[in-house]
Amino acid sequence: MAKRKLNKRQAWRISKIQQERTERANKKEDKIHDDLEGGELGPEQNGQVISHFGTQVLVEDTNGEQKRCYMRANLGGLVTGDQVAWRLGNNDQGVVVAKHERQSELQRPNMHGELKSVAANIDYMVIVVAPEPHAHRGLIDRYLVAAEISGIEPVLCLNKIDLLNDDNKAHFELLISDYQKIGYRFIQTSAITDGGLEELKVLLIDRISVFVGQSGVGKSHIISTLLPDEDIRVGGLRAQSKTGRHTTTTATLFHFPSGGDLIDSPGIREFGLWHMDESQVLEGFKEFKEFIGYCKFRDCKHLAEPGCAIKKALKEGAISEGRFASFQQIVNSLDEVEVRG
Numbered sequence: 599m600a601k602r603k604l605n606k607r608q609a610w611r612i613s614k615i616q617q618e619r620t621e622r623a624n625k626k627e628d629k630i631h632d633d634l635e636g637g638e639l640g641p642e643q644n645g646q647v648i649s650h651f652g653t654q655v656l657v658e659d660t661n662g663e664q665k666r667c668y669m670r671a672n673l674g675g676l677v678t679g680d681q682v683a684w685r686l687g688n689n690d691q692g693v694v695v696a697k698h699e700r701q702s703e704l705q706r707p708n709m710h711g712e713l714k715s716v717a718a719n720i721d722y723m724v725i726v727v728a729p730e731p732h733a734h735r736g737l738i739d740r741y742l743v744a745a746e747i748s749g750i751e752p753v754l755c756l757n758k759i760d761l762l763n764d765d766n767k768a769h770f771e772l773l774i775s776d777y778q779k780i781g782y783r784f785i786q787t788s789a790i791t792d793g794g795l796e797e798l799k800v801l802l803i804d805r806i807s808v809f810v811g812q813s814g815v816g817k818s819h820i821i822s823t824l825l826p827d828e829d830i831r832v833g834g835l836r837a838q839s840k841t842g843r844h845t846t847t848t849a850t851l852f853h854f855p856s857g858g859d860l861i862d863s864p865g866i867r868e869f870g871l872w873h874m875d876e877s878q879v880l881e882g883f884k885e886f887k888e889f890i891g892y893c894k895f896r897d898c899k900h901l902a903e904p905g906c907a908i909k910k911a912l913k914e915g916a917i918s919e920g921r922f923a924s925f926q927q928i929v930n931s932l933d934e935v936e937v938r939g
């Protein structure tokens with residue numbers, strides 16, 4: 599249908615409606631402003647965003663008290679984990695007046711395919727894998743790349759070690775030794791027999807962590823052991839993810855009784871890696887880094903080209919066969935996505 603031209607009168611009406619709308623919105627802002635800041639604002643104090651509700655955030659002060667806060671419009675977005683400066687206003691509500699620099703950022707695409715931060719200041723990405731569902735290298739390496747490019751330290755956690763047997767043990771021993779050689783932490787747990795969970799608890803003290811991994815590897819079980827009072831929450835998250843609404847649930851920060859914090863949401867647990875490009879994948883393979891830039895050809899794809907520094911490192915054992923195969927597989931799968939899109 600062709601666009602209808604508006605006559606003068608219609609155009610005037612539309613601009614009037616828009617003007618009224620803007621005025622109403624401004625009035626609302628003014629009212630919030632008056633309610634909050636009608637009196638004196640309290641002194642500036644530090645806090646951390648622990649949850650998000652539309653136009654407000656829940657901020658925890660340094661004494662562990664929580665306050666609902668409005669955000670000044672000039673702050674840009676705030677996400678769970680953000681360190682902020684805020685001031686107490688009327689009605690026991692606050693105003694966030696500044697956002698401190700983020701140490702790390704976890705991002706994922708929203709419904710429109712735009713990258714958005716979902717959580718900040720995460721120290722550890724605990725990548726949970728298991729013998730069942732079987733842990734493929736490709737998937738582990740995708741998570742590792744995501745952690746590396748987000749500036750978050752990955753921790754590999756092999757759960758369900760009670761399921762290790764003569765058939766699958768050798769595979770996981772090789773996997774663990776490969777990753778430990780690169781310098782990654784690898785811990786082994788069983789959420790059923792409690793094995794290794796003490797070691798995990800100690801590791802997480804004084805850190806902010808997220809748990810990621812394929813569905814069925816035991817994330818909910820591990821988290822409910824670490825957060826015994828949050829059973830309802832874990833159940834709630836599980837129920838929501840079944841309805842398919844999981845990506846809209848915002849992240850929340852929880853305190854482990856044994857020390858350390860968890861930022862969790864179903865969307866974080868199952869986040870995908872579709873937003874990477876080839877150079878990021880290369881950068882995300884940490885042990886490849888020292889060889890990048892030394893290939894004979896600038897546009898080397900590290901496949902069959904002569905004088906390839908990555909292939910040389912592979913031959914000399916500085917890069918493992920498994921990681922190299924996985925690198926190629928991930929790069930090829932990025933191409934597939936591009937062709938399809």
Ligand SMILES: Nc1nc2c(ncn2[C@@H]2O[C@H](COP(=O)(O)OP(=O)(O)O)[C@@H](O)[C@H]2O)c(=O)[nH]1
Nearest residue numbers: 757758788789790812813814815816817818819
């Ligand atoms: N044998 C064994 N089963 C486990 C372990 N941890 C979790 N499970 C089982 O694995 C299944 C998936 O666990 P769940 O925590 O829901 O996984 P999630 O999808 O990653 O949250 C459940 O049937 C659990 O009982 C473990 O350490 N050993």
Ligand SMILES: [Mg+2]
Nearest residue numbers: 817818819836
């Ligand atoms: Mg679960």
Ligand SMILES: [Zn+2]
Nearest residue numbers: 893898900906
């Ligand atoms: Zn090369």
